[in-house]
Amino acid sequence: MNPLLIPIQQFVDYAAVRPEHIEQAIPTLLAKARAAVELASQDDRPATWQLVVDAVDSASEPLWRAWSVAGHLNAVVNTPELRAAYNAMLPAISEYSTWVGLHTGLYTKYRQLRDSAEFSQLSPQRQRVVALSLRDFKLSGVELKGESREAYATNSDKQAQVSQKFSENVLDATDAWSLVIHDVGRLSGVPADVLSAIKDPIKQAWTLNLKMPCYLPVMQYAQDRELRRTLYHAYATRASEQGDKAFDNSTLIEESLALRAQEAGLLGFKHYAELRLQTRMAKGAQEVIDFLRQLTEKAKPFAKQDLAELTEFAHTSLNLTDLQPWDIAFVSERLREARYDYSEDEVKQYFTEPRVLKGLFEVINTLFQVELVEYPVSGWCPEVSGYAVKTLEGRTLGYLMIDLHARSGKQGGAWVDSERSRHRVDNEVRLPIIYLTCNFAGPNGGRPALLTHDDVITLFHEAGHALHALLSEVDELGVSAFSSVEWDAIELPSQFMENFCWDWTVLQSLTAHVDTGAPLPRPLYDKMLAAKNFQSGMQTVRQVEFSLFDILIHRQLQGVSIADVMSQLSAVRQEVAVLIPPAWHRFPHSFSHLFAGGYGAGYYSYKWAEVLSSDAYEAFEEAASNSASHRQARASTLDTETGLRFRREILAVGGARPAAESFRSFRGREPKLDALLRHHGMTPIQAPSQP
Structure with a gap:
C-alpha cells in the first residue's frame, strides 16, 4: 500500500x-x-x-x-x-x-x-x-572518541537541518514576492510570450515574479528603468534582512560556517576547505586559490574591456551616464543587438521545446550510440515525461524522467539527481533511474514552449550529468558516478555537452521556427557565433568571484559573523570583479550551492572542470579538423568514434578509478588551460591592453 x-x-x-x-x-x-x-x-x-x-x-x-x-x-x-x-x-x-x-x-x-x-x-x-x-x-x-564523537554526531545533525532551512527560505522568499502591473506601458519592450504568460485576462493585469522565465526577460528588455531596479532589488535581497525578515538566512549562514569549522577541527583539519579537498582532484586550498587567481589574471583585462564598451554604449546610444547594476542585462542586450544585429528573443523563436529535445536525443544517439525511447511513467505532475535509454540493439541501460517547466512550489535552477544507480546483484543488473529538472517557461496559449539559447545550453549541461549515470558500466554502488567521482570533476560531462550547442550541424537538428518550421538560418547562426564570447571576460571573473569567495570563507579557522562574510565578499570583489553591486546586495543569502547544495568549498569545481571539458571537446574539434582536411569541407564535431571513446573512458567508468586517470586515458595527457581560454576568446593574440 x-x-x-x-x-x-x-x-x-x-x-x-x-x-x-x-x-x-x-x-x-x-x-x-x-x-x-x-x-x-x-x-x-x-x-x-x-x-x-x-x-x-x-x-x-x-x-x-x-x-x-x-x-x-x-x-x-x-x-x-x-x-x-x-x-x-x-x-x-x-x-x-x-x-x-x-x-x-x-x-x-x-x-x-x-x-x-x-x-x-x-x-x-x-x-x-x-x-x-x-x-x-x-x-x-x-x-573519534568520547566527547569529540558525540560533538561530531550533533554537528552532523545540525548541519542537515541548517541546510534544509536555508533552502526553504530561498524558495519561500522567491515564491512570496510578486508585483502586479496594471499599466502595460510599464512593460514596454518585454517579449509578447512573456507578457502572455504572466497576464491575468480577467483582471487585465500582469503579475511579475522572481522566477527566471519572468525575471530575466524583464531585466533584459523592460524599458522602464525603475521597474528593472525594483526587480533587481527584490532578487538581490531575497532571504536576507534587506527583504522579508521571515526568510532571513543571515543567522543560518553564520551557523553553517561555524558548524563546518567545528567539523573540520574535530577531524583534525585546519579548516573546512582542507577537509573537503580530501576527496577532490585539487591537492589543497592554496592550489585552488592559485588556479582562480591565474584565471583572473587571464580574464580581467577582457572583463575591463567588456565593461568599458558597455559603459560607452550606454552613454552614447542610450543616454545612460550612470550605468547601474539593474541596467547591465538591459544594456548588454541592446549592445548585443546593435553589434551583432540580432536579439535573444529572435533566436528563441527557433528553439521550440519538442524540437530541442528531439535534437538532443539525436546528438546523444550519434555520439554514444544509444536511443531514448518514450517510456510510460507515473510522474509527480502531468508534464513529467519518461524515457528508456537503449542500445542500438535494443538493450535497456536505464531510465530518464524529465521535468522542464517552472511553477510555484518548485525549487529554482536546474539539476540532475538519481532515484537509484546502476547496481549488479548476482546475475541481476538494477538499472539507473535519473531525474533531469529545469525551470523553463512552459507552453503558452496552445503554442509549444520556447527556449532561449541559454536554456538549450542548460538542458545539454544537465543531460551530460544524466548520461554520466545512465551510461555507467559500473557494477558497484560505491563507485557509481554520483557517489564517488571527485566533486571538481563531476561537471566534466555536463560542461562538455554544452559545446555541441554551438555546432552548426547540431543547431540544424535543434531548431524549427515556431510559426514557419524553418531551421535556424545560417546568417543568424553566424551572428550568434560571432557573439558567442560576448562579455566572456565579465562572465569569467563573476564565476571566479563566487569561487574565490567560497574557498576563502571556508578557509577560516572558526565560524565568522555575517558582517565578516560580507566583508570577505567585498574584498574578493575588489580583487577580482569589475562590477561592484550596491552595498545592500545580499548575494550569499540565496547562494544555495554553498549553503544547501553541497558545493561548500567546492564552487571552484565549475571552472576546474571547465578546463577538463574544454580540453576534452578539443579532441572532437581535432577529429572534425582531420575529417575536413580529407573532404575539403567543414565537418561537424559530432564524431562517433571520439564519442564512443569518451563514453568508454569517462562516462562508463564513473568513480571506478580517479578522474585524473580517466581524463588521461581519454586525452592521452594531462589537461591544459589553453582550450578553455580559446573557447572563451581569451587568447594572447586577442588580449586587450591594460587600462
Whole structure:
C-alpha cells in the first residue's frame, strides 16, 4: 500500500506518494538498514564482501531510494504537508548517516576485509569501494572518541537541518514576492510570450515574479528603468534582512560556517576547505586559490574591456551616464543587438521545446550510440515525461524522467539527481533511474514552449550529468558516478555537452521556427557565433568571484559573523570583479550551492572542470579538423568514434578509478588551460591592453 516500500527493482508510482507515506516508510527502512549494519559488524561474523558490503548495500539501497524520492518531491512539488513530512524524517536520516560513519564495528570489518586474503581476489571496482569506504569512514569521524564523537554526531545533525532551512527560505522568499502591473506601458519592450504568460485576462493585469522565465526577460528588455531596479532589488535581497525578515538566512549562514569549522577541527583539519579537498582532484586550498587567481589574471583585462564598451554604449546610444547594476542585462542586450544585429528573443523563436529535445536525443544517439525511447511513467505532475535509454540493439541501460517547466512550489535552477544507480546483484543488473529538472517557461496559449539559447545550453549541461549515470558500466554502488567521482570533476560531462550547442550541424537538428518550421538560418547562426564570447571576460571573473569567495570563507579557522562574510565578499570583489553591486546586495543569502547544495568549498569545481571539458571537446574539434582536411569541407564535431571513446573512458567508468586517470586515458595527457581560454576568446593574440 506504500509506494515507497515496493521492492527496489520496481518503479515508484510518484503520483501516488503522499506525505504520510514518507513518515511511514523511512522508519521502517531505517530499522532494516540499521539491523543489517549491526549484523554485518558482529565480532564472530567473517569479513567477506558478501557478508559485509553486499549485506549492508542490499539493506540500505531501498532506504536511500525512498529518501531520494522524498527529497526530490520536496524540491519539485513542495507543499506544507510534504515539507513537514520531509523535515520530520530529516533528523532520523541524518542521525543514521552519522551513526554509520561512526560505527567502529563496521569500520573494523572493512579493515579486516582489506587485510584479508580475499581482498586480492576482488575485482578492481570492489577493491576501490573498500579503499574509498575506509577513507570516508575516517572523514566521518569513526576514529573519534568520547566527547569529540558525540560533538561530531550533533554537528552532523545540525548541519542537515541548517541546510534544509536555508533552502526553504530561498524558495519561500522567491515564491512570496510578486508585483502586479496594471499599466502595460510599464512593460514596454518585454517579449509578447512573456507578457502572455504572466497576464491575468480577467483582471487585465500582469503579475511579475522572481522566477527566471519572468525575471530575466524583464531585466533584459523592460524599458522602464525603475521597474528593472525594483526587480533587481527584490532578487538581490531575497532571504536576507534587506527583504522579508521571515526568510532571513543571515543567522543560518553564520551557523553553517561555524558548524563546518567545528567539523573540520574535530577531524583534525585546519579548516573546512582542507577537509573537503580530501576527496577532490585539487591537492589543497592554496592550489585552488592559485588556479582562480591565474584565471583572473587571464580574464580581467577582457572583463575591463567588456565593461568599458558597455559603459560607452550606454552613454552614447542610450543616454545612460550612470550605468547601474539593474541596467547591465538591459544594456548588454541592446549592445548585443546593435553589434551583432540580432536579439535573444529572435533566436528563441527557433528553439521550440519538442524540437530541442528531439535534437538532443539525436546528438546523444550519434555520439554514444544509444536511443531514448518514450517510456510510460507515473510522474509527480502531468508534464513529467519518461524515457528508456537503449542500445542500438535494443538493450535497456536505464531510465530518464524529465521535468522542464517552472511553477510555484518548485525549487529554482536546474539539476540532475538519481532515484537509484546502476547496481549488479548476482546475475541481476538494477538499472539507473535519473531525474533531469529545469525551470523553463512552459507552453503558452496552445503554442509549444520556447527556449532561449541559454536554456538549450542548460538542458545539454544537465543531460551530460544524466548520461554520466545512465551510461555507467559500473557494477558497484560505491563507485557509481554520483557517489564517488571527485566533486571538481563531476561537471566534466555536463560542461562538455554544452559545446555541441554551438555546432552548426547540431543547431540544424535543434531548431524549427515556431510559426514557419524553418531551421535556424545560417546568417543568424553566424551572428550568434560571432557573439558567442560576448562579455566572456565579465562572465569569467563573476564565476571566479563566487569561487574565490567560497574557498576563502571556508578557509577560516572558526565560524565568522555575517558582517565578516560580507566583508570577505567585498574584498574578493575588489580583487577580482569589475562590477561592484550596491552595498545592500545580499548575494550569499540565496547562494544555495554553498549553503544547501553541497558545493561548500567546492564552487571552484565549475571552472576546474571547465578546463577538463574544454580540453576534452578539443579532441572532437581535432577529429572534425582531420575529417575536413580529407573532404575539403567543414565537418561537424559530432564524431562517433571520439564519442564512443569518451563514453568508454569517462562516462562508463564513473568513480571506478580517479578522474585524473580517466581524463588521461581519454586525452592521452594531462589537461591544459589553453582550450578553455580559446573557447572563451581569451587568447594572447586577442588580449586587450591594460587600462
